[in-house]
Structure formats: C-alpha cells, structure tokens
Amino acid sequence: xxPWWKKAVVYQVYPKxxxxxxxxxxxxLKGITSRLDYLEKLGIDAIWLSPVYQSPQxxxxxxxSDYEAIDPQYGTMADMDELLAKAKEHHIxxxxxxxxxxxxxxxKWFIEARKSKNNPYRDYYIWRDPVDGHEPNDLKxxxxxxxxxxxxxxxxxxxxxxxxxxxxxxWQNPELRDKIYDMMNFWxxxxxxxxxxxxxxxxxxxxxxxxxxxxxxxxxxxxxxxKKTFGGKNLMTVGETxxxxxxxxxEYSDPARHELSMVFQFENQSLDQQENKExxxxxxxxxxxxKDVLVKWQTQVDFNHAWNSLFWENHDIPRVISRWGNDQxxxxxxxxxxxxxxxxxxxxPYIYNGEEIGMTNCPVKDISEIEDIESxxxxxxxxxxxxxxxxxxxxxxxxxxDNARRPMQWNDQPNAGFTKGKPWLALNPNYKxxxxxxxxxxxxxxxxxxxKLIKLRHENDxxxxxxxELMPKTSDSVLAYYRKLNxxxxxxxxxxxxxxxxxxxxxxxxxxIIENYDKHQQLQDLTxxxxxxxxxxxx
Ligand code: GLC
Ligand code: CA
Numbered sequence: 001x002x003p004w005w006k007k008a009v010v011y012q013v014y015p016k017x018x019x020x021x022x023x024x025x026x027x028x029l030k031g032i033t034s035r036l037d038y039l040e041k042l043g044i045d046a047i048w049l050s051p052v053y054q055s056p057q058x059x060x061x062x063x064x065s066d067y068e069a070i071d072p073q074y075g076t077m078a079d080m081d082e083l084l085a086k087a088k089e090h091h092i093x094x095x096x097x098x099x100x101x102x103x104x105x106x107x108k109w110f111i112e113a114r115k116s117k118n119n120p121y122r123d124y125y126i127w128r129d130p131v132d133g134h135e136p137n138d139l140k141x142x143x144x145x146x147x148x149x150x151x152x153x154x155x156x157x158x159x160x161x162x163x164x165x166x167x168x169x170x171w172q173n174p175e176l177r178d179k180i181y182d183m184m185n186f187w188x189x190x191x192x193x194x195x196x197x198x199x200x201x202x203x204x205x206x207x208x209x210x211x212x213x214x215x216x217x218x219x220x221x222x223x224x225x226x227k228k229t230f231g232g233k234n235l236m237t238v239g240e241t242x243x244x245x246x247x248x249x250x251e252y253s254d255p256a257r258h259e260l261s262m263v264f265q266f267e268n269q270s271l272d273q274q275e276n277k278e279x280x281x282x283x284x285x286x287x288x289x290x291k292d293v294l295v296k297w298q299t300q301v302d303f304n305h306a307w308n309s310l311f312w313e314n315h316d317i318p319r320v321i322s323r324w325g326n327d328q329x330x331x332x333x334x335x336x337x338x339x340x341x342x343x344x345x346x347x348x349p350y351i352y353n354g355e356e357i358g359m360t361n362c363p364v365k366d367i368s369e370i371e372d373i374e375s376x377x378x379x380x381x382x383x384x385x386x387x388x389x390x391x392x393x394x395x396x397x398x399x400x401x402d403n404a405r406r407p408m409q410w411n412d413q414p415n416a417g418f419t420k421g422k423p424w425l426a427l428n429p430n431y432k433x434x435x436x437x438x439x440x441x442x443x444x445x446x447x448x449x450x451x452k453l454i455k456l457r458h459e460n461d462x463x464x465x466x467x468x469e470l471m472p473k474t475s476d477s478v479l480a481y482y483r484k485l486n487x488x489x490x491x492x493x494x495x496x497x498x499x500x501x502x503x504x505x506x507x508x509x510x511x512x513i514i515e516n517y518d519k520h521q522q523l524q525d526l527t528x529x530x531x532x533x534x535x536x537x538x539x
Pocket of ligand 1 (some may be wrong): 059062
C-alpha cells in the first residue's frame with residue numbers, strides 16, 4: 001500500500017510571518033488556525049510547521065530552550081492543541097520541526113552543563129580543552145567564525161555549528177538520545193503527522209576528526225530513533241540534508257533500512273556559488289546546470305526502493321522566481337512554470353508559504369533592515385575583512401534568508417492583513433498588488449495553478465508513481481519529460497528561460513492537462529514562449 005505521504009503535498013508555514021492574531025506584529029498559532037480554510041482550499045495534505053517551541057529566538061526558534069513548551073510569542077499549548085484539532089477537521093496533518101542537532105544555550109540542559117565539568121548534564125554537549133590556548137581545531141560555524149566557544153566558568157570550549165547560543169548536542173551520549181526520543185513520543189502522542197528534521201545529517205559528527213555531516217553513526221542513530229519513536233506509526237519524516245547525494249538519499253529513505261520517509265536535498269542551491277567558496281560568493285546562473293540537477297535527482301534515485309522530496313523554496317533560501325525566473329514582467333508565467341515542472345515530478349512536493357501567490361524577494365539598502373543572524377554575522381565578518389558594503393548588501397539581496405521570511409501578503413490593506421500592529425519584519429511593498437485576496441479573485445492566478453497541480457496529484461496515480469523519463473534532445477533551457485504508468489503517458493514541457501525556444505515532439509496530443517499559456521493540439525515545431533510550460537496526455 002502506498003503510504004499517505006507519497007501522495008501528499010506539504011505546505012510549510014513559517015509561523016513568525018504567517019498571520020498575527022493579537023496585534024503584536026508576530027505571527028502566531030491562533031493566526032495559523034484562522035487560515036486553515038485557505039489552506040484547505042489550496043488542497044494541501046499537511047503543514048510543516050517551523051519551530052514554535054519555547055525559544056530565545058536568536059535564530060527564529062531554531063534555538064529551543066524547552067521542547068515541550070510553546071513560545072509565548074506564538075501562544076500556549078492549548079493553542080497548539082486547538083491547531084492540531086482544527087487542522088484535523090480540515091484534513092490537514094501537522095508535521096513538527098525537530099531541531100535536535102543543538103539546543104538553545106538557555107535550555108535547562110545547557111544551563112546545568114556549563115556549571116561544572118562533573119555536572120550530570122555536562123556530557124549532553126561537546127566540550128574540549130583549549131589547544132595551545134586556542135580553539136581545539138579550525139571547525140567553522142555556519143553563521144561565521146569558529147564553531148568553538150570558550151566558556152569561562154570551566155575553562156573549556158563547547159561546539160556550536162550554528163550561533164554561539166546554539167550549542168551542539170552530544171549524540172554519542174545514550175542518555176541524551178533517550179531524552180530526545182521521549183520528547184518525540186510526547187509530540188507523537190499528541191497526534192502529529194510527523195517530523196521535519198533540522199540539519200539531521202550532522203548528528204553523527206566527530207569533531208576531533210573534523211567530521212560534520214554524514215558521520216559513521218548517523219544512520220545507526222536514525223535507525224534507533226525510528227525504532228524508539230515513529231517507526232510503524234504511519235508518520236512522515238523528512239530530513240534536512242544539505243550534503244546528500246542520490247545514493248545517500250536512498251540510504252535514508254529505503255524502507256528496508258527503517259530510517260526516514262525522505263530527505264530535502266539542496267544541490268541547486270550551490271549552482272550560483274563559486275567553487276569551494278561560501279554561499280555569498282556568487283557566480284552567474286546557468287539554466288543547463290539547473291536542468292541537469294533536476295534530472296539527476298529524478299533519475300539517480302531509485303523510487304522503487306527509496307523516495308524523495310520536491311521543493312523550490314523554504315525559509316532559508318530565496319524566492320524561486322527572483323532567483324531563477326523573472327519576478328517582474330514574467331512573474332506570473334515563471335511562477336506557474338516552476339510549479340508545473342516540479343509538481344509533476346516523482347516525489348513529495350512542498351510549497352513554502354507565499355510561493356503559491358508568487359511572492360518575491362525583497363531587496364534592502366542597508367544592513368539595519370536585516371533581522372537574520374546569518375546575514376548579519378556574515379556582513380560584520382566580511383566588512384572587517386575589507387569587503388565592500390555594496391557587494392555584501394548585493395549578496396544578501398540575492399541569497400539572504402530574510403527574502404523569503406517577509407510577512408505573508410493576505411490583502412492590499414495596511415500591512416497586508418498580516419498584522420494590525422507593527423510587523424516584526426517589514427512587508428514587501430509589492431503586497432498592494434501581490435496578495436492572497438487578489439489571487440483568489442483571479443481565475444488565472446498562480447494560486448489556481450498550484451491548486452490544480454495538487455488535485456492532479458491526488459487524482460492520478462501516474463503523478464505519484466509513474467516512471468520519469470527525460471526527453472533527451474531538447475535545447476539546453478528546455479526541460480521535457482514523460483511520466484509513464486500502466487500504458488498511460490504524460491509529457492511535461494517547460495521553457496526554463498525568458499527567451500523563446502523551439503521545441504518539437506512526434507507524440508500525438510490526446511488531452512491537455514495544464515498550461516501557463518495557450519493549449520497545444522500538436523507538438524511539432526513549436527516556438528515556446530518565455531517560461532512557457534504545459535503538460536499533455538500523449539500516445
Ligand atoms: C536549518 C534551519 C535553519 C537554521 C539551522 C540551524 O538549516 O532550516 O533555519 O538556522 O538549521 O538550526
Ligand atoms: Ca502575535
């Protein structure tokens with residue numbers, strides 16, 4: 001039997017930016033509950049909820065100080081229970097974000113651990129003596145600077161792969177692992193739909209050998225976790241794995257190995273990055289490379305005994321139309337093209353809030369407009385190294401995480417209906433034009449393309465289980481593929497570029513399925529318009 005999550009479309013809610021219900025300028029749980037009708041109309045099966053746990057909010061909730069409490073800025077546990085119950089009435093499951101590579105430095109485990117070398121919680125974290133009065137080694141934090149922070153009280157360094165305030169947990173400690181599993185079971189007992197696992201590829205780290213991701217114990221830990229928590233319970237699990245290859249993705253998701261349902265891979269995120277440099281060191285985009293990566297992840301993962309996710313956006317990466325498409329003249333067409341090309345592929349699609357109405361990046365002029373710790377730390381570090389301010393702001397406008405974290409654009413009223421107060425992060429001024437209300441009123445909007453794609457997946461086994469076959473001889477910026485199941489055959493054609501492109505196929509059109517321009521009755525010697533995409537049944 002096909003598990004539910006293979007047929008599902010998941011919608012990511014970034015709670016801080018989704019809907020404020022009490023005028024404090026911060027989105028909250030009651031706000032999400034109030035928008036369930038909208039999400040049901042879109043047709044999604046599950047919400048991936050970014051963290052709402054108690055947190056000092058150094059990294060917008062990815063720094064958790066209590067896994068079994070809701071942050072007051074988001075509401076109460078009663079609000080959470082209400083969201084779960086109401087979502088169920090709307091046939092929507094809630095997938096919780098599981099952040100267990102690290103905690104906040106305000107978590108009681110860390111507060112205890114740093115008190116003394118023999119504190120019972122000391123070994124929940126990773127401590128090392130200084131080497132020649134310095135950091136134990138040159139491991140780097142993803143948020144700039146060393147991954148080691150000196151702690152005066154005990155004269156040792158602790159490891160943090162993210163902010164100083166996000167100390168890494170020591171997964172080698174079986175007692176810690178059991179505490180995590182108990183916490184997961186607390187949430188499972190509440191009736192959640194599963195977990196999205198934050199930077200899960202890091203838990204097998206061996207810092208002394210400078211092993212970060214994909215450490216030798218990673219898969220054994222996941223197998224243990226599966227057995228002690230969600231295994232056999234019909235839940236969805238998706239791991240965030242920036243360094244997965246198709247082979248590694250199969251290891252995580254092969255049901256015979258009892259680990260996860262699927263992972264997120266990010267290979268296309270580095271395509272505009274200079275080799276061996278950081279995400280901020282940009283190079284020109286090449287559509288051929290984007291196409292090759294998309295095809296690679298369709299053809300090199302064996303879906304007969306593995307599975308994978310499909311997504312363009314999340315809270316850590318820029319808006320797809322701003323990055324790869326055209327967020328001005330061809331905003332609507334390019335947004336629909338990206339939707340069509342991705343949602344008819346093999347795997348479980350994810351939509352990030354606002355993607356379904358074509359929200360765009362939001363450029364800033366000055367670092368004072370930025371909230372994200374990653375961008376701010378990078379800016380300060382590089383400014384001190386002599387980089388030019390304008391270049392740094394440019395990089396932030398292209399890749400910074402605040403781009404996709406702007407509040408949701410619900411209508412053209414002040415602050416887009418997101419809040420009646422002062423929003424925690426300024427809205428993208430284009431909300432006057434780009435908003436949910438306008439999208440719902442326009443039958444030709446991006447929203448309805450997403451709605452239709454979700455419906456197509458729900459109603460056609462071919463979209464869920466059909467084989468993927470690339471049409472090899474097309475121009476570099478045209479991606480055309482077949483999906484095939486039980487003698488049925490669909491052809492999906494997408495012009496990834498803003499130029500006209502020629503395309504030709506011998507197949508006969510049996511039926512038009514979806515398109516972002518006109519329907520085609522035949523496929524020979526076509527000129528595809530900028531960002532044109534369509535799907536047809538063929539024979
Ligand atoms: C993941 C999250 C990101 C967070 C980081 C540390 O990459 O998606 O937002 O900053 O992990 O938890
Ligand atoms: Ca609020």
